[in-house]
Amino acid sequence: MKIDRRGFLKIGGLGILGVAVKPVIDVVSKAKLAEASSKKGVLVEKRLAMVVNLKNCKEGCTDCIAACHGVHNVPDIANPKDEVKWIWTESYENAFPDQEHRFIGGGMKGSPAILLCNHCDNPSCVRVCPTKATFKREDGIVMMDYHRCIGCRFCMAACPYGSRSFNWRDPRPFIKKVNPEFPTRTKGVVEKCNFCEERLAKGLIPACVESCKNKALVFGNVEDPNSEVREILRSNYTIRRKPGLGTGPQIYYIV
Amino acid sequence: MFEKALIGSKKYWGLAIGLLAIMGVGAIFYLQQWNYGLGITGMSRDVSWGLYIAQFTFLVGVAASAVMVVLPYYLHNYKAFGRITILGEFVAVASVIMCLVFIIADLGQPTRALNIVLYPTPSSILFWDMIVLNGYLLLNILIGWNVLASERKSVPPPAWVKPLIYISIPWAVSIHTVTAFIYAGLPGRGFWLTAIMAPRFLASAFAGGPALLILLSLIIRRFTKFDPGKDAIQNLGKIVAYAMSINVFFILLEIFTVFYSQIPEHMHHFEYIFAGLGEHGKLVPWMWASVSLAVVSLILLVNPITRRRESILALACVIVFFSLWIEKGFVLVVTGFIPSPLGRVFEYTPTVPEIFITLGIWAMGFLILAILYKIAIAVKEEIEA
Ligand code: SF4
Ligand code: SF4
Numbered sequence: 001m002k003i004d005r006r007g008f009l010k011i012g013g014l015g016i017l018g019v020a021v022k023p024v025i026d027v028v029s030k031a032k033l034a035e036a037s038s039k040k041g042v043l044v045e046k047r048l049a050m051v052v053n054l055k056n057c058k059e060g061c062t063d064c065i066a067a068c069h070g071v072h073n074v075p076d077i078a079n080p081k082d083e084v085k086w087i088w089t090e091s092y093e094n095a096f097p098d099q100e101h102r103f104i105g106g107g108m109k110g111s112p113a114i115l116l117c118n119h120c121d122n123p124s125c126v127r128v129c130p131t132k133a134t135f136k137r138e139d140g141i142v143m144m145d146y147h148r149c150i151g152c153r154f155c156m157a158a159c160p161y162g163s164r165s166f167n168w169r170d171p172r173p174f175i176k177k178v179n180p181e182f183p184t185r186t187k188g189v190v191e192k193c194n195f196c197e198e199r200l201a202k203g204l205i206p207a208c209v210e211s212c213k214n215k216a217l218v219f220g221n222v223e224d225p226n227s228e229v230r231e232i233l234r235s236n237y238t239i240r241r242k243p244g245l246g247t248g249p250q251i252y253y254i255v
Numbered sequence: 256m257f258e259k260a261l262i263g264s265k266k267y268w269g270l271a272i273g274l275l276a277i278m279g280v281g282a283i284f285y286l287q288q289w290n291y292g293l294g295i296t297g298m299s300r301d302v303s304w305g306l307y308i309a310q311f312t313f314l315v316g317v318a319a320s321a322v323m324v325v326l327p328y329y330l331h332n333y334k335a336f337g338r339i340t341i342l343g344e345f346v347a348v349a350s351v352i353m354c355l356v357f358i359i360a361d362l363g364q365p366t367r368a369l370n371i372v373l374y375p376t377p378s379s380i381l382f383w384d385m386i387v388l389n390g391y392l393l394l395n396i397l398i399g400w401n402v403l404a405s406e407r408k409s410v411p412p413p414a415w416v417k418p419l420i421y422i423s424i425p426w427a428v429s430i431h432t433v434t435a436f437i438y439a440g441l442p443g444r445g446f447w448l449t450a451i452m453a454p455r456f457l458a459s460a461f462a463g464g465p466a467l468l469i470l471l472s473l474i475i476r477r478f479t480k481f482d483p484g485k486d487a488i489q490n491l492g493k494i495v496a497y498a499m500s501i502n503v504f505f506i507l508l509e510i511f512t513v514f515y516s517q518i519p520e521h522m523h524h525f526e527y528i529f530a531g532l533g534e535h536g537k538l539v540p541w542m543w544a545s546v547s548l549a550v551v552s553l554i555l556l557v558n559p560i561t562r563r564r565e566s567i568l569a570l571a572c573v574i575v576f577f578s579l580w581i582e583k584g585f586v587l588v589v590t591g592f593i594p595s596p597l598g599r600v601f602e603y604t605p606t607v608p609e610i611f612i613t614l615g616i617w618a619m620g621f622l623i624l625a626i627l628y629k630i631a632i633a634v635k636e637e638i639e640a
Contacts, residue, residue, distance in 0.1 A: 080601065081299040094598045097519075124442050130381035131370040150370050151293070151363020154381055156303040160443020162597045166303060166363065168294030187292035188363025242596075245442040 045223040046139040047121075048195055049250040050209070051232045052114050054092075056216035064114065065089075067211035068193070073184045075167075075174030084165040086193040087116040087208055092255070096241060108255055114216070116208075117142060117163040117193040118241065121248030125155035125164065134190075139221075140250060141195045151188040160245050164192045195219075222250070256404060259633035260626045266478065267629060274622040281615010284608040285360065293363055296609040301601035302592040306585070306613050307361035313463075313584030314350040314357070314620075315388070315434045316456065320464030321347035321395055322427035323494055324487075329420050335486040338635075342475075342483065343468055344399035345627040347427075351392040353620035360612055380436045387429045394423045399627075407634045431456040438591065446524035446591045449512075455505045456583075461498035463579040465491045466572035473569055475628070481635045485565075492568050496556035499575055503549055506582075524590050527600070535600045538590065541581050548578035 068074070068087045077083045089112035093100040096113070119142045125134050126142060133149035136142050156164045170187045178184060182198060185191055196206035204210070209217045220229035229252075232238075238252040288295045298305040324343040327333035359365050376382050398419050405412040435456040438447035469491050472483035513521045526532060528542040555561045555571035562568055594600045605613070 080301075082294050083300055090597055097598055127378050128380065128441070130376050130379040130385070131367075131374045132376050133370070148367070148370055148374065149364065150367045152358075152361070152381060153303045153363070154379070154437070157438075157444065157591070158441045160441075160596045162301070162595055165300055167292065168298070168300075169292040186364075187294075190363075242443065247442060 046221050047223045047250070048119065048140045048200075049220065049222040049229055049252065050116075050195075050206075051218045051229050051236075051238065051252045051254065053216045053218070053232075053236075053254040054108070054111075054113055055254060056214040057112070057114060058214055058216075059111065061214075062089075063211045063213065064208035064217060067207040068196075070177070071179055071196075071199075071207045072182055072194075073171075073175050073179055074191075075171035076176065077169075077171070077174050082168040084167065084171060084191065086165075086191070087114065089113060090115050096239070096253075096255075098242060098244065099239065106255065113253070115161070115163070115241075116251065117159075117195075118161055118247065118249030118251045119193075119195055121250060122246060124158040124160065124245075124247055128154045128158040130154065137197075141197055142192075143194055143197060144189075144191055146183065146185050146189050146191065149189040151190065153190060155190055160242055160247065161249070164190050166190050256400075256407065256630055256634065259630045263629055267625070270625055271622060274618040274625070277618035278615045278622065281612050281618065284611045285615070287608055288360075288612065289365075293361075295606065297603050297605045299601055299603065301595040301599060302589060302603040304361070304588050304592070305603055306605045306609055307357045309584050309588040310613055310616070311354045311357040311361070312434060312588060313580055314354045315430055316460035316463045316579070316583060317467055318347040318350040318354070318391065318430060318464065319427055319457075319460035320350075320468045322424055323461055323465045323491070324468070325420060326424050327490075330424070333490075335484055335490060339468070339472060339483045339487050341399055341403055341631045342471060342628070343464075344395045344402075345624060345631060346464070346468060346471065347395040348392060348399065348627060349620045349624035351388055351395070351430075352623055353616055354388055355392075356616050356619065357613075360616060380433060380440065384430075384433045384437060387426065387433050391423070391426050391430050394419055394426060398423060399631075403631055403634055406638065409638070428457065431460050438587075443520075443596045444591050445518070445520035445522075448521070449509060451505055451508060455502065455509075458498050458502035458505055459579050459583055462495050462502055462575055463583075465494045465498070466575040466579075469495065469572045470569060470576070471624075471628070473565065475632060479632050479636065481632045481639070488565065488568070489563065492556065492562050492571075495572065495575060496553075496562065499549070499553060499556060502579075503553060523594050527593050528586055528590050532594065532600050535593075535602050537602045537604065538586055538593075542586055545578045545581035545586065548574045548581075552578060 065085075065087050069076070069085075072086060074086055075084050091110050092104070092108045092113050093110070095115055119140055121140065123134075123136055123142050126136050129135075130152060131148050131150055133145045134142065134155050135145070151166065153166055156166060167185055167187045167189055172178075172184055175184060196204070196208075199206060206217075206219050209219045218229055218232055220227040222229055222233070224230060232254070233252060236254045238254055240249045240252055243249065296305060296307075321340075321343040324336045324340050328336040328340050359368060362368055371382060371385050398416055401416050402412045432453045435453035438444070439449060439452035441447060469488055472488050472491075476482050510525065513525050516522075523532065527535070528538045530536070531539045552571050552574040555567055555574070562571070589603050593602065
């Protein structure tokens with residue numbers, strides 16, 4: 001359904017109207033569905049997603065965090081007030097507040113869950129951004145333009161997953177080793193996980209996925225029925241964070 | 256007319272210099288913020304909006320003072336307000352300017368502020384807020400200035416002003432509605448996710464704006480030869496009484512829904528402000544202060560005997576103003592972030608630089624207001640003499 005709507009948006013040339021007219025399009029698109037899917041070549045479909053297998057995630061291991069933060073020049077500010085993080089851990093109960101109960105078993109209670117931006121299908125951060133500094137790509141990656149961001153932090157209020165960090169101060173002194181291939185940020189802009197867009201462009205997989213020795217992270221195109229992510233989603237029961245909010249998170253968890 | 260702002264008594268100049276001094280201190284602290292970044296404030300990764308955005312939200316409300324005098328005068332021909340429409344319009348001008356400056360002060364990259372215009376994004380409520388606020392500012396400047404200029408020449412205002420006045424009435428409603436939408440449309444922020452946000456904004460605005468206007472009118476009567484009129488003040492008092500009652504009623508509605516439904520994502524925020532969560536309860540005394548002030552103000556305002564006594568009415572207005580300031584100028588914004596979507600309670604306390612920058616912007620607003628009022632009153636005194 002989502003795919004066809006996007007296809008229809010393109011065909012109708014309505015893409016620019018974007019989110020504001022989305023509910024209307026939702027209704028219309030059903031009728032136009034057949035028409036849209038018949039036009040070949042328009043529906044280049046790709047939807048990047050990740051599966052996090054918390055069963056494989058070793059307690060105390062921070063390989064993925066180190067890899068991501070290293071490659072993306074994420075400053076290491078210990079102070080929780082000013083901290084910046086792209087991928088991090090939080091206790092299971094905090095990550096999945098709507099799944100929490102007194103008798104959580106399977107070793108999940110209090111155990112850390114890997115969190116990152118969900119690259120939502122219907123991202124509220126994109127909807128609220130007044131400058132399009134946060135935007136969603138065709139392949140589903142929710143991206144940031146650090147040069148356009150005015151630092152209003154509307155997106156931080158809008159993200160229901162706490163995925164966004166603001167540079168409350170100059171981050172550069174807190175970067176231990178600068179990776180010259182990725183830009184450092186200035187104070188006053190927001191940042192978050194970019195699904196390693198810069199690595200994907202070079203044909204590499206995301207740094208966190210690459211760094212995990214236990215195969216706790218799997219990345220791929222969920223629109224491709226033969227992809228590894230799809231295979232895992234088929235054979236395992238997975239959950240997502242706060243699915244009831246309608247944001248359509250694209251990080252799936254095996255617990 | 257502007258020359259009238261440049262001739263004034265010692266008191267006028269004293270006030271202006273005092274306000275300029277506070278602005279200067281604020282500017283020095285802003286320079287610090289400019290160099291260091293917003294980390295100089297108490298805001299954090301969890302509580303990412305604080306005092307600045309809260310002041311902006313509160314002041315959008317104060318800007319409503321204009322419509323509450325313009326509407327009765329122009330739509331219902333209520334003559335007593337004719338003398339003070341200009342006072343309401345100039346309060347609107349000063350408060351909208353403060354709103355805009357508070358937004359700029361809150362931006363991480365203020366030099367890029369124009370990106371909102373360069374890359375217009377209709378899906379963003381901030382984009383619409385920019386339009387309605389600037390529009391309201393322009394309307395009130397045009398209307399206020401032209402009506403005053405023609406009053407001075409004892410001619411009716413130019414014909415094109417009338418439609419602008421009519422437009423300004425629904426426009427005033429729009430600034431509160433759109434500002435409320437900034438909050439009321441965000442998934443995962445249970446404290447704000449309520450359809451009654453916009454009505455609440457309107458009710459508190461129609462209480463707070465006129466309350467300030469009453470106080471200003473009383474000050475003007477005291478210090479100048481211009482009398483805004485007993486009737487006008489009394490009727491503004493009634494408006495404050497009604498609006499404040501409705502505001503308190505709306506808050507009670509929220510409290511019912513939240514505590515009867517027992518949905519944690521909504522309830523935790525209210526528990527945080529009324530009782531505190533665990534050892535975290537910095538806002539509890541503030542919230543109870545706001546509640547108590549609201550109750551006292553209602554007793555004074557609803558009772559006609561107390562309301563008719565101007566000194567008590569003035570006291571009630573001060574109380575209304577502070578009660579609303581705590582509720583809207585602080586608690587409403589901060590509590591939306593506490594607890595965070597991840598259930599973490601990270602409290603917020605504004606820092607010294609943040610407080611002085613805030614005071615500096617308020618001082619700037621009052622200076623603008625003082626200058627505009629000086630002009631308006633000089634014209635009025637001239638006519639009456
Ligand atoms: S997780 Fe948050 S930041 Fe990431 S796409 Fe969803 S709403 Fe946006
Ligand atoms: S802080 Fe930057 S990315 Fe976030 S909403 Fe504002 S302009 Fe957009």
